[in-house]
Amino acid sequence: MLIFIARRLGVMILTALALTFIVFYLTNLPPNLEKLARTEGSVRMTDEAVLAWIDQNGHGGSVFGRYAQWIGLAPGWVLTDEKGVTRGRCINSTNTPETAATYCGVLQGDWGFSTVFKKPVAESVMQKLGSTGWLMLAVMLVMVPASLLIGVLSGMREGSRTDRVLSIFSIATTATPEYVSGVILVAIFASATAGISPILASWGWIDSKTLFLGTATSAMDGITFWNFALPVMTIALYGIGYIARMTRASMTEVMTQQYIRTARLKGVSFGNVVMKHALRNALIAPFTVIMLQFPWLLNGVVIVETLFNYKGFGWTLVQAAGNNDIDLLLGCSVVAVIVVLTTQLISDIGYVFLNPRIRLS
Amino acid sequence: MDDQLLNWGQIIARILQQFLPVWIALAITFALSFKFKRRLGLYGKLFDSPVGLVGLFLVMFWIFTALFADLVITMDPIAQFGRVKNPPPGTPIVDAAEGQYAYFLLGADHLARDVFSRVVMGARRVLMIAPAATSFAFMVGVTLGLPAGYFGGKLDTVLSFLSNLVLAFPVILLFYLLVTPEIRDTGIPVTLAAVLFIFPVIFFCTLFNSRFHTNPTRRNLYVGLTLLIGLWAYSGLAFNKDPLGIWSMDPNMLNVFVSVVFVNSPTVFRIVRGIVMDLKARDYVAAGQTRGESAWYIMLWEILPNARGPLIVDFCLRIGYTTILLGTLGFFGLGVSPESPDWGSTIDDGRKLLSLYLHPAITPALALMSLVLGLNLLADGLREESLKD
Numbered sequence: 034m035l036i037f038i039a040r041r042l043g044v045m046i047l048t049a050l051a052l053t054f055i056v057f058y059l060t061n062l063p064p065n066l067e068k069l070a071r072t073e074g075s076v077r078m079t080d081e082a083v084l085a086w087i088d089q090n091g092h093g094g095s096v097f098g099r100y101a102q103w104i105g106l107a108p109g110w111v112l113t114d115e116k117g118v119t120r121g122r123c124i125n126s127t128n129t130p131e132t133a134a135t136y137c138g139v140l141q142g143d144w145g146f147s148t149v150f151k152k153p154v155a156e157s158v159m160q161k162l163g164s165t166g167w168l169m170l171a172v173m174l175v176m177v178p179a180s181l182l183i184g185v186l187s188g189m190r191e192g193s194r195t196d197r198v199l200s201i202f203s204i205a206t207t208a209t210p211e212y213v214s215g216v217i218l219v220a221i222f223a224s225a226t227a228g229i230s231p232i233l234a235s236w237g238w239i240d241s242k243t244l245f246l247g248t249a250t251s252a253m254d255g256i257t258f259w260n261f262a263l264p265v266m267t268i269a270l271y272g273i274g275y276i277a278r279m280t281r282a283s284m285t286e287v288m289t290q291q292y293i294r295t296a297r298l299k300g301v302s303f304g305n306v307v308m309k310h311a312l313r314n315a316l317i318a319p320f321t322v323i324m325l326q327f328p329w330l331l332n333g334v335v336i337v338e339t340l341f342n343y344k345g346f347g348w349t350l351v352q353a354a355g356n357n358d359i360d361l362l363l364g365c366s367v368v369a370v371i372v373v374l375t376t377q378l379i380s381d382i383g384y385v386f387l388n389p390r391i392r393l394s
Numbered sequence: 395m396d397d398q399l400l401n402w403g404q405i406i407a408r409i410l411q412q413f414l415p416v417w418i419a420l421a422i423t424f425a426l427s428f429k430f431k432r433r434l435g436l437y438g439k440l441f442d443s444p445v446g447l448v449g450l451f452l453v454m455f456w457i458f459t460a461l462f463a464d465l466v467i468t469m470d471p472i473a474q475f476g477r478v479k480n481p482p483p484g485t486p487i488v489d490a491a492e493g494q495y496a497y498f499l500l501g502a503d504h505l506a507r508d509v510f511s512r513v514v515m516g517a518r519r520v521l522m523i524a525p526a527a528t529s530f531a532f533m534v535g536v537t538l539g540l541p542a543g544y545f546g547g548k549l550d551t552v553l554s555f556l557s558n559l560v561l562a563f564p565v566i567l568l569f570y571l572l573v574t575p576e577i578r579d580t581g582i583p584v585t586l587a588a589v590l591f592i593f594p595v596i597f598f599c600t601l602f603n604s605r606f607h608t609n610p611t612r613r614n615l616y617v618g619l620t621l622l623i624g625l626w627a628y629s630g631l632a633f634n635k636d637p638l639g640i641w642s643m644d645p646n647m648l649n650v651f652v653s654v655v656f657v658n659s660p661t662v663f664r665i666v667r668g669i670v671m672d673l674k675a676r677d678y679v680a681a682g683q684t685r686g687e688s689a690w691y692i693m694l695w696e697i698l699p700n701a702r703g704p705l706i707v708d709f710c711l712r713i714g715y716t717t718i719l720l721g722t723l724g725f726f727g728l729g730v731s732p733e734s735p736d737w738g739s740t741i742d743d744g745r746k747l748l749s750l751y752l753h754p755a756i757t758p759a760l761a762l763m764s765l766v767l768g769l770n771l772l773a774d775g776l777r778e779e780s781l782k783d
Contacts, residue, residue: 044555051559052439056571064576111493201445204774208767212725212741213759219745227752247749327562335566353727354570360729362567369564371441377562 036386041381045374049367056366057100060359066092069357073148078326091122102362105138139367145360149352152368154364157349162368164253165334165345168268171261172330176269176276182272184280184319189307191285201280206274211336215267223247223263249343264341268333272326276319283318287311317387324380328373400484400497409499409510415462420454436706438778446775452768456761459514460521467493467511474506477724478753481506503743503754512735513761519736520765523647525715527654528709531716533594535657536705540693542663543670550667557660565657566722572653572727581648587632590655595624604690641761650729654719658712665708669701676700703780710773714766721762737762 043105059065070086078086085095091102101107102122109122120349127145137143144154208215221228222245225359230243246260257271287293296306331348335347342348346368353361400408400462410417431438440446459466469475477490483501487494498511542550560568577583598620606613630641631648643651673679674697682692724730724738732739737758744755 048555048559052562056567059571059577059582062577062580062582064579065574067418068576123619145425204770208714208770209763210766212720212721212738212745213763216745216748216755216759217763218743219748220756224749224752226750240481243749331564332566332722335564336722339726348565350564351570354567366564366567369567370562373562 036380038382041378045378048374049370052368052370053363054100055155056363057103057309057359058096060357060362061096061099065357065359069148071357074352089120101138103138105136105140105143107138108135109133144364147358148387149356149358149360151360154157154360157342157361158346158364158368161344161349164343165338165347167256168261168334168338168343168345169330171265172268172272172333175265176272179365180273180276181268181280181316181319183277185284185307185312186314187277188281188288188315189311190282191288196281199277203274203277203281205268207278209270209273211267211271212340213264214342215268215337218263218267219247220272240327240367247341249338249341253344264337264343267337270329271333272330276322276326278365279322280315280319284315286314290314317384320378320387326375326385327376331372398486398600399482400486400499402484405499406486408497411500412466412468412510413459416458416466419458419462420451423454424451425736436776439782440772440775443775443779445771446779449768449773451773451777452764456516456517456533456765456768457521460488460518463514466514467508468499469508469511469516471735472507474695475502475508476506478502478506479504480754482746482751483509483753500757501751501753504747506752509740509754509757512740513737514734516737516740516758517761518764519734519757520717520720520762523651523654523714523720524527525700527651528658528713528716530590530594530651530655531658531662531712532705532709534590534659535596535664536698537593537600538659538700539663539666540670541689542691543667544674544693544697546671547696554664554667557663560656560660561664566726568657569653569723569726569728572650572656573723576598578617578645583645583652584632586652586656587648588650590659591628591632593621595628598624600690601694604688604694607688617776627699646729646731649724650720653723653729654716657719658716662708662712666701669704670697673697673700707773707777709782710769710776714769714773717766717769 046381054247066087067083069092070083070090071153073090074082074086089112091112092099094110102109111119111121111124113119121133123133123135125133133142142155144158146152147154147157150157171288183203187203188194190196206214222230223243225243230239233239233244234241240390243262244259249260249261249264251257252260252264293306293310296310297303301310331347334345334349337343338345339348339351346365349361350365351371352358353365407654419665427438428441429433429539431441440450440571453643478485478488481498481502483499484500486496487498498508498510498601500508502508503512536551590611599617602616602620603613606616607741615689626636626638630636630639631643634642636642670693678696678700679692682696687696721738721741722739724734725742727739727742730739733756740758741755741762744751744753744758748755
């Protein structure tokens with residue numbers, strides 16, 4: 034078991050290095066650097082000035098060398114320009130060229146400086162991750178119980194009317210990406226001209242113009258049911274269908290097993306068979322699926338945070354990518370990669386613990 | 395001409411009338427299929443499953459809509475009509491020109507472009523890219539997944555690591571890095587296209603060579619034809635250097651296409667690899683090995699036909715997923731021109747005024763949803779019917 038985890042950790046680190054290098058390479062392509070130079074310097078720079086700017090701000094030289102600087106394995110760049118001002122990767126407002134450290138990369142805990150938000154990357158990412166954490170938590174609290182319930186109910190008696198209705202519901206939700214369900218949910222619940230809000234308002238049941246809020250910006254200060262329900266439902270809906278279908282498949286398989294028939298024949302009630310014999314065996318597969326659902330949740334978070342203007346991790350990623358903010362984008366991708374790889378590891382280990390028939394050699 | 399808004403009954407009647415070519419084509423297809431359903435194999439069996447039938451209807455509806463889009467649309471999808479912003483569905487057009495359609499059937503957007511025509515044209519764009527991109531992803535996934543699952547060992551380790559690498563990327567981050575105007579200058583999309591587009595050629599060459607290598611005349615004919623057509627299309631699609639100028643792809647479109655193929659192929663690889671690892675222990679594989687058949691013959695002519703069930707089902711699901719991905723790209727405004735009528739960017743345009751005007755965003759949203767739903771139902775029907783025997 035320990036060897037297995039150690040080997041998986043090794044592969045994880047290798048994957049993380051490869052992925053961050055790809056992101057680093059793609060963000061540091063010459064056209065991207067030119068764009069950065071024009072946004073940071075001035076739009077009317079000549080081509081020579083752009084090249085000079087790139088060199089003087091530490092973006093010159095080999096891409097491997099710069100990547101090593103970012104990791105913290107190579108000394109940060111230091112340049113003195115013609116005016117005698119010394120600048121460098123490790124030199125910022127709090128220290129001088131003399132006191133600055135030689136190495137300042139991720140290994141030293143320095144994630145760089147965001148050019149969009151004008152503050153250190155670590156600070157802005159951590160702050161945004163907090164907001165997204167609440168969103169993720171709420172989504173999980175809605176998605177997991179709902180999808181397991183739907184899956185078990187429809188897999189319990191395959192082919193019954195309940196099964197048909199719930200299966201169609203899950204297929205329909207997996208066919209609705211977040212940017213579609215978000216729009217539909219806003220149309221039904223948060224529009225002043227259509228859906229149910231005008232009706233409720235005319236009956237005098239709600240004081241404001243709409244039942245739910247169409248944006249989640251106010252949820253940054255305080256989460257309420259009315260500003261948070263729509264984004265959470267939008268992300269959860271897509272996942273519910275998928276996990277429910279996996280649970281249903283697993284449940285129908287378990288319900289045809291010999292031990293279920295034995296239990297039924299010896300007179301155990303149907304409810305007890307489902308609760309005590311079937312459920313535990315049927316929940317092994319969905320566990321893996323739920324864990325592997327995290328990477329997709331990350332996508333959902335990006336779309337929903339853009340759609341509902343909730344300034345969290347996904348929104349930051351879009352800002353970073355849209356403005357080619359290299360350090361911030363690298364920070365975001367490290368977080369994303371860690372989330373994806375950790376959930377993969379947890380799902381593998383959890384699978385082994387839940388299913389004693391699998392042995393790792 | 396009166397200036398009255400059409401009511402919903404009139405709007406629906408007029409829309410149904412606009413779709414007339416689609417209805418005729420659908421009726422012909424379904425009548426013929428139903429008549430000969432016993433002779434059509436798995437496709438014919440779909441007509442016994444209500445779920446599959448509904449799925450097939452939705453999918454065929456959108457395919458015919460894309461085909462006959464020029465007949466169905468009422469106005470030019472990118473032209474602007476009038477100065478009224480966001481007119482509601484059924485609004486008559488002020489001083490319409492002679493011979494021009496007189497109403498915005500489903501309203502118009504903030505630039506006074508007809509929503510109905512844009513959604514119909516958007517179907518053409520989606521159905522042009524999604525099935526083709528999915529096929530390419532399948533070619534890549536199958537060509538790499540077969541040997542990885544069959545031989546295992548170092549090849550499998552390396553390919554699996556690479557596919558996990560791509561899968562560990564959040565899709566949106568990858569799109570933001572790969573689909574930008576800047577990256578088109580660097581030649582990375584062309585390089586990716588050069589790598590990905592060669593796989594169908596390799597696939598078909600190996601396919602014919604492994605089957606007919608004992609019969610050199612037929613082998614040379616088939617492989618020669620594949621190479622001729624394949625490399626001709628390859629030179630045009632990947633490098634835009636087709637000597638005859640028939641095959642070509644707009645750089646913008648190439649960028650989107652390549653990224654979507656790139657994102658999809660690792661998943662196909664994993665599925666194929668899994669199926670092959672399961673099937674290679676079967677008796678007919680052992681029989682082939684004993685007969686002295688080549689490894690590629692066993693993979694392509696013994697294992698692959700037996701793996702077709704799950705692969706066909708996944709192909710349907712994957713077209714739906716690709717449609718969602720294309721919508722995502724449009725939603726973030728990546729790789730599309732501003733006036734493009736594709737569904738993702740139309741939803742993105744419409745959502746900014748969502749709390750006041752619903753129709754510009756909700757129509758493409760429902761269109762996208764119905765197409766993906768149709769594909770998912772079709773996949774479900776196919777799965778059910780293929781499990782029956």
